[in-house]
Amino acid sequence: MQTTHNSTIRFGSISGSLKLLPSERIVFITSSALREKASEKLPLEIGSGRWIEVPDGESCKTFSVLESVYYALLNFDAGSDTVLVAIGGGSVSDLAGFAAHTWKRGIELILVPTTLLAMIDASIGGKNAIDIGCAKNVVGSFHLPKDIICDVSWLRSLSERDLSSGMAEAVKHAVLDGEEHVRFFEQIAEAHSPLTELDGRTFEELVRLSQEVKLRYVKADPYDSKARHVLNYGHTFGHAIELLTGLPHGFAVAAGMGAANTLAVSRGALDPVTQGRIASLLRRFGLPAGIQEAFGMVDRALDRRALLELIRADKKRRGNKVDFVVPHGIGDVRVEAIPLDELAEALRV
Ligand SMILES: NC(=O)c1ccc[n+]([C@@H]2O[C@H](COP(=O)([O-])OP(=O)(O)OC[C@H]3O[C@@H](n4cnc5c(N)ncnc54)[C@H](O)[C@@H]3O)[C@@H](O)[C@H]2O)c1
Structure with missing residues (x-):
C-alpha cells in the first residue's frame, strides 16, 4: 500500500x-x-x-x-x-x-x-x-x-496492442528512473513472449515500479508546473504523430521518444549505444522507435510539413523555441529550450 x-x-x-x-x-x-x-x-x-x-x-x-x-x-x-x-x-x-x-x-x-x-x-x-x-x-x-x-x-482481457501502448509509458518511466528499471524491462523483452502471456506477478511488479516513478514527480510538483514536465518525454512529437496517424497514444509516444533520442544524439547529449538500447526495447514490445516507423505502421508517407505545423502549435512553444524533453542518458532526462529549426532537422532523419 x-x-x-x-x-x-x-x-x-x-x-x-x-x-x-x-x-x-x-x-x-x-x-x-x-x-x-x-x-x-x-x-x-x-x-x-x-x-x-x-x-x-x-x-x-x-x-x-x-x-x-x-x-x-x-x-x-x-x-x-x-x-x-x-x-x-x-x-x-x-x-x-x-x-x-x-x-x-x-x-x-x-x-x-x-x-x-x-x-x-x-x-x-x-x-x-x-x-x-x-x-x-x-x-x-x-x-x-x-x-x-x-x-x-x-x-x-487487454489485447497485445493495448498492452504495447501502455508499455510505451512504462518504458518512458524506466528511462527516467535508471539502469535497474531498464534492465528489468530488458529481461521481460528477452523472454520474447507476447505481453498477453506475462504472468500476474510480473505485471504487478512492473506496475508498482512504474507508479513509483510517476509518484516521485507528482510529489515534487503536484500542479505540474515544472519538475513534472520531464514526463512529457516523447510527447511533443508524440501528440503530433498521434493526430496525423491515428495510432494509439503509446505507439505515438514511443515514436516520439525515438525522435527525441535522435535529436539528443545529434546535439551530443545522448550516446548512440543508449539510443540503440531504448530503440530495441521499444521494438521488442511491438512499438515504433522512430517517426518513419510510426507512419510505416499505418502505410502512410511521413508528412514533415504537417508534423512541424503541429509542433509549432504546441503549448510548450515560446517564440521560436519549444520546451522539449532531451534524454542525456538512462536516468538523466532534462527539459531544454530547443529551436524549432533543430526540431525540423530531427524530422529529416
Ligand atoms: N489524467 C492523466 O494524467 C492522464 C494520463 C495519461 C492518459 N490520460 C488519458 O487516458 C486516456 C487513454 O486511456 P487508456 O489508454 O486507458 O484508454 P481508454 O480508457 O480509452 O480505453 C481504451 C479501450 O480499452 C478498453 N478497455 C479498458 N479496460 C479494458 C480491459 N481490462 N479489458 C479489455 N478492454 C478494456 C476500453 O473499453 C476502450 O475500448 C486518454 O483520454 C488520455 O488523455 C490521462
Missing part, C-alpha cells in the same frame, strides 16, 4: 477495498464495454447499487456525456457524501475525475484502472480532463482520488 498526498494505492480485488464503504454512498461509473465485467468482479451486495454507463473510449470525454453524468447523479440524489467509483481506462477516469471535482463542489473519488496505461499513468497525479472537438484535454482540473485500486487481473 502506497500513500501519496490524499491518494492510497491498493493492490488486490475491488470488493476487498470497497467492503467497508456503505453501499448507499457509492455510485459506480464505467463504460458500456466494461459494465458486465465490472459487475462480475463485485459481490452482489456492492455491485447491485447505482451505476452510470458512459460511451466507450475517448468518446466519453465530452461535454454532452459529462452533462448526462450530472443528470444521472441528480436522479440518484447524489449528495456531498457520495463516492464516485470509476472503473475503466484513462478515458473513464479523466471524465469521472472532472465530474467528481465539480459535483457539489467536489465529492470523493475512487479509481479502479483497468488498462496498463491507466494503472501506471492516468490514475496517478489527480489530473482529469475532457475534450472539445479535436482539442484533447483542454477542460480539466486537479482532483486526487482517495483510493486507487489496482487489480492486475483486469489486464488479462
Whole structure:
C-alpha cells in the first residue's frame, strides 16, 4: 500500500477495498464495454447499487456525456457524501475525475484502472480532463482520488496492442528512473513472449515500479508546473504523430521518444549505444522507435510539413523555441529550450 498526498494505492480485488464503504454512498461509473465485467468482479451486495454507463473510449470525454453524468447523479440524489467509483481506462477516469471535482463542489473519488496505461499513468497525479472537438484535454482540473485500486487481473482481457501502448509509458518511466528499471524491462523483452502471456506477478511488479516513478514527480510538483514536465518525454512529437496517424497514444509516444533520442544524439547529449538500447526495447514490445516507423505502421508517407505545423502549435512553444524533453542518458532526462529549426532537422532523419 502506497500513500501519496490524499491518494492510497491498493493492490488486490475491488470488493476487498470497497467492503467497508456503505453501499448507499457509492455510485459506480464505467463504460458500456466494461459494465458486465465490472459487475462480475463485485459481490452482489456492492455491485447491485447505482451505476452510470458512459460511451466507450475517448468518446466519453465530452461535454454532452459529462452533462448526462450530472443528470444521472441528480436522479440518484447524489449528495456531498457520495463516492464516485470509476472503473475503466484513462478515458473513464479523466471524465469521472472532472465530474467528481465539480459535483457539489467536489465529492470523493475512487479509481479502479483497468488498462496498463491507466494503472501506471492516468490514475496517478489527480489530473482529469475532457475534450472539445479535436482539442484533447483542454477542460480539466486537479482532483486526487482517495483510493486507487489496482487489480492486475483486469489486464488479462487487454489485447497485445493495448498492452504495447501502455508499455510505451512504462518504458518512458524506466528511462527516467535508471539502469535497474531498464534492465528489468530488458529481461521481460528477452523472454520474447507476447505481453498477453506475462504472468500476474510480473505485471504487478512492473506496475508498482512504474507508479513509483510517476509518484516521485507528482510529489515534487503536484500542479505540474515544472519538475513534472520531464514526463512529457516523447510527447511533443508524440501528440503530433498521434493526430496525423491515428495510432494509439503509446505507439505515438514511443515514436516520439525515438525522435527525441535522435535529436539528443545529434546535439551530443545522448550516446548512440543508449539510443540503440531504448530503440530495441521499444521494438521488442511491438512499438515504433522512430517517426518513419510510426507512419510505416499505418502505410502512410511521413508528412514533415504537417508534423512541424503541429509542433509549432504546441503549448510548450515560446517564440521560436519549444520546451522539449532531451534524454542525456538512462536516468538523466532534462527539459531544454530547443529551436524549432533543430526540431525540423530531427524530422529529416
Ligand atoms: N489524467 C492523466 O494524467 C492522464 C494520463 C495519461 C492518459 N490520460 C488519458 O487516458 C486516456 C487513454 O486511456 P487508456 O489508454 O486507458 O484508454 P481508454 O480508457 O480509452 O480505453 C481504451 C479501450 O480499452 C478498453 N478497455 C479498458 N479496460 C479494458 C480491459 N481490462 N479489458 C479489455 N478492454 C478494456 C476500453 O473499453 C476502450 O475500448 C486518454 O483520454 C488520455 O488523455 C490521462
